[in-house]
Amino acid sequence: AQSVSQHNHHVILSEAASLELGCNYSYGGTVNLFWYVQYPGQHLQLLLKYFSGDPLVKGIKGFEAEFIKSKFSFNLRKPSVQWSDTAEYFCAVMGGANNLFFGTGTRLTVIP
Amino acid sequence: EAGVAQSPRYKIIEKRQSVAFWCNPISGHATLYWYQQILGQGPKLLIQFQNNGVVDDSQLPKDRFSAERLKGVDSTLKIQPAKLEDSAVYLCASSLATGVGTDTQYFGPGTRLTVL
Numbered sequence: 001a002q003s004v005s006q007h008n009h010h011v012i013l014s015e016a017a018s019l020e021l022g023c024n025y026s027y028g029g030t031v032n033l034f035w036y037v038q039y040p041g042q043h044l045q046l047l048l049k050y051f052s053g054d055p056l057v058k059g060i061k062g063f064e065a066e067f068i069k070s071k072f073s074f075n076l077r078k079p080s081v082q083w084s085d086t087a088e089y090f091c092a093v094m095g096g097a098n099n100l101f102f103g104t105g106t107r108l109t110v111i112p
Numbered sequence: 113e114a115g116v117a118q119s120p121r122y123k124i125i126e127k128r129q130s131v132a133f134w135c136n137p138i139s140g141h142a143t144l145y146w147y148q149q150i151l152g153q154g155p156k157l158l159i160q161f162q163n164n165g166v167v168d169d170s171q172l173p174k175d176r177f178s179a180e181r182l183k184g185v186d187s188t189l190k191i192q193p194a195k196l197e198d199s200a201v202y203l204c205a206s207s208l209a210t211g212v213g214t215d216t217q218y219f220g221p222g223t224r225l226t227v228l
Contacts, residue, residue: 004154036219043115044155044203044219090154097168098207098215099145102154 002027002095006103013081014111021076021106023065023091032094033074035065036102039087047089050074061085083112114138116220118204124226130192133223137185137206143167145217146179146189147203155203161187162209191225199227 003026013019025033035047048059055067065076074091088107092100117136125131137144143162147155158177160167163184172179176195181187191198201222207215 043221044205046216046218049216092154094215097160098143098209099157099160099168100155100217102156104152104154 002093002101004091004093004101004103006089006091006106008106009104010107010109012109012111015083016080019076019078019081019085019108021089021091021108023074023076023103024072025074025091025093026072027093027095027101029096031067031069033065033067034092034094034100035059035063035074035076036090036092037087038090038105044090047076081108081110083110086110116204116206116218118202118220118223120223121221122224122226124228125194126228127196128193130190131194131225132188132190133202133204133225135187135189135204135220137187137204138218141206141208141218142184143207143209143215144181144187145205145207146187147205149201149203149222151200158189158202194225194227196227199225201225 005024007022033050036044037047050057050067058064088105090105091103145160146158149155158172159169159179161181164181179189201224203222204220205217207217
């Protein structure tokens with residue numbers, strides 16, 4: 001069965017600090033992975049996605065994620081966070097019918 | 113390009129009452145999804161439509177939840193009767209359905225339901 005684990009529930013960082021949010025998945029088929037972000041008061045937006053090819057994926061706003069098959073991981077990174085990155089971040093794996101299985105999310109608070 | 117539209121944005125009802133949510137997907141998107149997001153959890157798929165046919169409704173509590181997409185465009189999700197544990201945000205998403213594993217889902221703003 002598909003599942004996603006996000007181990008960090010709430011992360012607090014100062015501006016300019018580096019960010020890494022963990023995501024581990026469980027899925028037996030072809031792996032398609034996503035990171036979505038939800039800014040306060042806004043809807044879920046796609047940050048980046050991995051379908052195949054280069055395991056290092058670059059997304060919007062300076063975010064990137066690395067797919068490591070041997071570790072079943074798809075961690076999200078950003079070298080220097082800004083106050084505007086304060087949001088909730090969701091990792092998801094796509095199932096066989098193109099539906100998404102989400103993790104529980106990680107709330108990021110960036111302190112100016 | 114207009115995004116996924118949902119209404120109402122907020123709804124408060126008492127338990128045992130009924131409620132309906134509406135979703136208008138992005139124009140041309142064949143696939144439509146309804147997710148339930150309980151506070152502190154990630155979204156969970158309730159039902160998936162491809163045009164006006166159901167692809168997956170295995171997680172839909174069919175004794176109280178129903179959904180339809182009669183003309184393959186708009187969709188409604190209904191709860192009757194509502195229970196306290198139905199308090200959640202109900203998200204609608206749509207995708208082009210261009211091919212397996214290549215679809216990106218676009219989400220609407222959601223409807224926040226509170227059951228008292």
